[in-house]
Amino acid sequence: MAKLPLYAAGFMAPFAILLIAAAAEDTALLKQAQGIFQPLPKDMATAEFPITRERVELGRSLFFDPRLTIDASMSCSSCHQPAFYGTDALPKPTGVKQRPHPRHVPTNLNAGTSFVIHWRGDRTNLEDQVFQALTSPITSGQPDEKAVFDRLARIPGYPPLFKAAFPDDPQPITLRNIATAIGAYERTLVTPSPFDAYLAGNQEALPPTAKAGLEKFINTGCVACHNGVGIGGGMYQKFGVVEDYWKATGSDPIDKGRFDVTKDPDDLYVFRVASLRNVAMTPPYFHDGSVATLPDAVKVMARVQLGVRLNDADTGDIVAFLQSLTGELPANFATAPVLPSGFVVPAK
Amino acid sequence: MAKLPLYAAGFMAPFAILLIAAAAEDTALLKQAQGIFQPLPKDMATAEFPITRERVELGRSLFFDPRLTIDASMSCSSCHQPAFYGTDALPKPTGVKQRPHPRHVPTNLNAGTSFVIHWRGDRTNLEDQVFQALTSPITSGQPDEKAVFDRLARIPGYPPLFKAAFPDDPQPITLRNIATAIGAYERTLVTPSPFDAYLAGNQEALPPTAKAGLEKFINTGCVACHNGVGIGGGMYQKFGVVEDYWKATGSDPIDKGRFDVTKDPDDLYVFRVASLRNVAMTPPYFHDGSVATLPDAVKVMARVQLGVRLNDADTGDIVAFLQSLTGELPANFATAPVLPSGFVVPAK
Numbered sequence: 130m131a132k133l134p135l136y137a138a139g140f141m142a143p144f145a146i147l148l149i150a151a152a153a154e155d156t157a158l159l160k161q162a163q164g165i166f167q168p169l170p171k172d173m174a175t176a177e178f179p180i181t182r183e184r185v186e187l188g189r190s191l192f193f194d195p196r197l198t199i200d201a202s203m204s205c206s207s208c209h210q211p212a213f214y215g216t217d218a219l220p221k222p223t224g225v226k227q228r229p230h231p232r233h234v235p236t237n238l239n240a241g242t243s244f245v246i247h248w249r250g251d252r253t254n255l256e257d258q259v260f261q262a263l264t265s266p267i268t269s270g271q272p273d274e275k276a277v278f279d280r281l282a283r284i285p286g287y288p289p290l291f292k293a294a295f296p297d298d299p300q301p302i303t304l305r306n307i308a309t310a311i312g313a314y315e316r317t318l319v320t321p322s323p324f325d326a327y328l329a330g331n332q333e334a335l336p337p338t339a340k341a342g343l344e345k346f347i348n349t350g351c352v353a354c355h356n357g358v359g360i361g362g363g364m365y366q367k368f369g370v371v372e373d374y375w376k377a378t379g380s381d382p383i384d385k386g387r388f389d390v391t392k393d394p395d396d397l398y399v400f401r402v403a404s405l406r407n408v409a410m411t412p413p414y415f416h417d418g419s420v421a422t423l424p425d426a427v428k429v430m431a432r433v434q435l436g437v438r439l440n441d442a443d444t445g446d447i448v449a450f451l452q453s454l455t456g457e458l459p460a461n462f463a464t465a466p467v468l469p470s471g472f473v474v475p476a477k
Numbered sequence: 478m479a480k481l482p483l484y485a486a487g488f489m490a491p492f493a494i495l496l497i498a499a500a501a502e503d504t505a506l507l508k509q510a511q512g513i514f515q516p517l518p519k520d521m522a523t524a525e526f527p528i529t530r531e532r533v534e535l536g537r538s539l540f541f542d543p544r545l546t547i548d549a550s551m552s553c554s555s556c557h558q559p560a561f562y563g564t565d566a567l568p569k570p571t572g573v574k575q576r577p578h579p580r581h582v583p584t585n586l587n588a589g590t591s592f593v594i595h596w597r598g599d600r601t602n603l604e605d606q607v608f609q610a611l612t613s614p615i616t617s618g619q620p621d622e623k624a625v626f627d628r629l630a631r632i633p634g635y636p637p638l639f640k641a642a643f644p645d646d647p648q649p650i651t652l653r654n655i656a657t658a659i660g661a662y663e664r665t666l667v668t669p670s671p672f673d674a675y676l677a678g679n680q681e682a683l684p685p686t687a688k689a690g691l692e693k694f695i696n697t698g699c700v701a702c703h704n705g706v707g708i709g710g711g712m713y714q715k716f717g718v719v720e721d722y723w724k725a726t727g728s729d730p731i732d733k734g735r736f737d738v739t740k741d742p743d744d745l746y747v748f749r750v751a752s753l754r755n756v757a758m759t760p761p762y763f764h765d766g767s768v769a770t771l772p773d774a775v776k777v778m779a780r781v782q783l784g785v786r787l788n789d790a791d792t793g794d795i796v797a798f799l800q801s802l803t804g805e806l807p808a809n810f811a812t813a814p815v816l817p818s819g820f821v822v823p824a825k
Contacts, residue, residue: 193560201567211813212541218820219549227575412820421820464812465559472566472760472769 155332158344165347167358168325169406169456173241173316178256180313183294188314190290190466191307196280196473197263199225199270205262205311209237211463214410214455215318220418224267232384233418238462239406241316243362248416249387250365250401256312263304274304281307286469320407320456324360327453335453342450345443350435359404360454367399368416371436374398377429378419386416409452423448503680506692513695515706516673517754517804521589521664526604528661531642536662538638538814539655544628544821545611547573547618553610553659557585559811562758563666568766572615580732581766586810587754589664591710596764597735598713598749604660611652622652629655634817668755668804672708675801683801690798693791698783707752708802715747716764719784722746725777726767734764757800771796 174180191197195204208222208230209215215236222230232248246252252261262268263277271277281287281302291301294310326334335343346352355361365387368374375383387396400416413419414426424444431437439447522528539545543552556570556578557563563584570578580596594600600609610616611625619625629635629650639649642658674682683691694700703709713735716722723731735744748764761767762774772792779785787795 195558196566200571202571210543212816214815218544218816220822223548223550410815410818412818418820421822458815463815467562467758467806467811468560468566470758470760472766474568474769 155340158340159327159330159332161347162343163328165352165356166324166328166360168328169239169242169319169321169358172319173239174313175316178254178309178312178316180316181294183290184310184313185317185461187290187294188310188312189461190287190468191311192314193465194468196284197269197271197277197307199272199276201280201473203268205237205259206465208234211458211465214238214407214458215240215462216411218412220413224265225270228267228270230267232416233413235403236407236411237315238318238320238456238459239359239404240318242357242359242406243401243404244364245401248400249390251387251390254312255315256308259311260304260308263307277304277307278302280473283473284469284471286471290469314461318459318462320459322406322454322456324450324453325456336449338446338449339453340450342446342448343453346447346450349431349437349439349443349447351430351447354402354434355405360406361402362404364402365396365399366402366434367397369398369433372433374415374429374433377433378415378417380415380417380419384416405451406454407456409448409455423451427451503688506688507675507678507680509695510691511676513700513704514672514676514708516676517587517590517667517669517706520667521587522661523664526602526657526660526664528664529642531638532658532661533665533809535638535642536658536660537809538635538816539659540662541813542816544632545617545619545625545655547620547624549628549821551616553585553607554813556582559806559813562586562755562806563588563810564759566760568761572613573618576615576618578615580764581761583751584755584759585663586666586668586804586807587707587752588666590705590707590754591749591752592712593749596748597738599735599738602660603663604656607659608652608656611655625652625655626650628821631821632817632819634819638817662809666807666810668807670754670802670804672798672801673804684797686794686797687801688798690794690796691801694795694798697779697785697787697791697795699778699795702750702782703753708754709750710752712750713744713747714750714782715745717746717781720781722763722777722781725781726763726765728763728765728767732764753799754802755804757796757803771799775799 172180192205192209195201195207197204203225208217210217215238216234220233222234224230235248240246241255246255246258252258264271264274269277281291288302291298291306291310295301295306298306323334323339346355354364354366357363368386369377374380385397387399388394390396408414409423412423413421414423415429420426420429424441427444427447428439431439520528540553540557543549543555545552551573556565558565563586564582568581570582572578583596588594589603594603594606600606612619612622617625629639636650639654639658643649643654646654671682671687694703702712702714705711716734717725722728733745735747735749736742738744756762757771760771761769762771763777768774768777772789775792775795776787779787
């Protein structure tokens with residue numbers, strides 16, 4: 130600041146008071162945020178699913194290896210692409226043999242923070258998701274688990290990696306162990322963001338627009354569902370609480386959500402609440418990728434969940450907050466591993 | 478070495494002479510190799526195709542971006558996967574909409590060292606390959622160049638990258654510029670190997686088996702075609718000089734090679750000689766991926782090109798030499814870029 134003549138001090142006192150009041154408000158917002166959200170842990174290991182170096186190394190190779198699928202054309206990373214923050218930039222992906230997937234790809238980054246996996250919660254955890262994907266007709270196309278094992282056993286580099294990761298198993302190449310290894314790898318994929326630094330107490334980590342957006346995100350009621358460590362991912366919720374969702378999204382067909390899993394009328398149009406971490410990097414949005422841009426997605430949510438019509442300015446602030454949830458890509462995800470060499474003739 | 482009594486010196490003198498003779502032989506081999514091969518340059522820029530930082534940055538994003546293709550499902554990196562050293566581990570890849578490619582994927586690593594591109598030499602250089610791929614019905618599926626431009630223009634991050642890479646062009650988004658940018662990126666992808674260190678004079682860079690293999694590689698006659706900076710990639714040659722190639726490879730169908738391009742009977746079964754850099758990392762082998770392992774590929778080549786039946790020991794030595802051609806993956810290839818965000822609805 131330039132030097133000011135003394136008489137200016139009196140003139141500026143009211144501004145100083147305003148600044149102090151603003152600082153107090155900022156601190157109140159931080160405290161409020163700390164009560165609603167939690168920063169990311171350093172990984173997502175649990176007592177049931179511990180992380181070992183050997184399992185992560187094996188899981189990382191398997192994650193990037195297309196040779197597990199029927200025509201050796203797709204890997205986990207075909208849909209969960211590093212270049213798109215673990216998504217594929219499509220409304221809905223296409224699986225092996227041009228078979229369509231029914232729903233949009235959720236990112237695998239920080240996915241271990243979710244209480245269940247998949248839009249309808251029909252996978253209990255990361256390992257269950259992998260386990261079922263390995264013989265899914267859309268994701269894998271393999272007829273049975275034996276076909277998967279045959280592939281791996283014929284790539285000379287893999288059996289030693291399995292042995293190292295599961296030293297107590299006489300036959301370590303099993304669907305369960307593949308799932309455990311890929312799960313262990315995925316449990317390392319956390320993306321701490323400016324918002325985590327903010328939650329840790331660094332008020333400078335967020336620009337003023339993001340703080341304004343955070344306040345609006347809280348006061349509009351978004352945090353009723355989008356809270357906790359994932360800023361979402363902690364509960365089920367009906368999509369379209371105050372208005373049918375498809376009227377705002379243009380969705381076609383209309384997905385009944387968890388109802389199709391449980392047949393419970395209370396689950397009609399119910400989905401797992403999505404984590405908003407890295408949401409700015411993963412368009413398009415919702416279970417069917419029906420909305421292309423983040424501002425539109427924010428407006429749809431406010432409208433159909435909370436009955437609020439957000440204007441462009443408030444939407445922009447909330448988007449600025451959501452952008453503060455973008456973290457850096459983990460190095461062991463951004464960089465592809467060199468896969469065990471050795472060719473396997475794909476099934477016709 | 479442990480201390481020896483004096484009388485042992487007389488006993489060891491003949492061994493010392495042998496060691497000196499072996500060292501002289503080693504040096505002779507190095508000199509011979511230096512006359513046949515050249516080490517990799519630091520990049521593959523030419524006067525016609527210079528490299529700029531901005532073009533490489535744009536080209537790298539385009540290389541990894543699937544949104545250029547008709548269903549936004551495949552990028553250059555779908556076939557040229559970092560995890561497989563710029564190949565896809567398949568005999569022949571499948572393009573968009575399950576359309577089969579006619580030939581095996583050659584690696585894009587060091588590809589700028591080849592005198593022409595593609596197995597039949599029907600692409601004059603890297604930029605020509607990209608240019609033609611952008612509207613190929615198999616590789617891209619896009620109906621015309623306008624469809625490609627529309628995609629790029631609708632991803633907000635791209636127009637500024639084009640402007641920076643081609644500042645003098647009023648309309649920088651052109652097929653020619655896309656090809657130039659991806660070409661510039663590919664011209665940075667060199668993989669210096671232990672063999673390059675050896676050619677530079679470091680005799681310790683190769684283990685003894687690799688040196689024995691190098692000697693056999695030279696004396697068997699492989700170097701008639703596999704020479705120069707690419708250890709291949711510098712000429713055309715008939716596949717099957719002394720014996721029809723398909724009798725050794727089991728190829729079906731029988732590819733007539735360059736004859737189908739030129740209709741010249743002299744070009745029957747003629748292909749561009751493949752570069753052997755990183756060959757140990759890129760099974761399966763040949764224009765149709767008909768041979769699964771490197772030892773088998775070495776035996777096939779000796780048999781059909783040179784009329785030599787290599788035994789397992791000599792084959793093993795040559796494979797050890799070929800393994801010394803494996804370099805480290807370039808960091809800007811191993812690590813996927815974060816792509817400009819912004820979703821584009823794919824064509825149906």
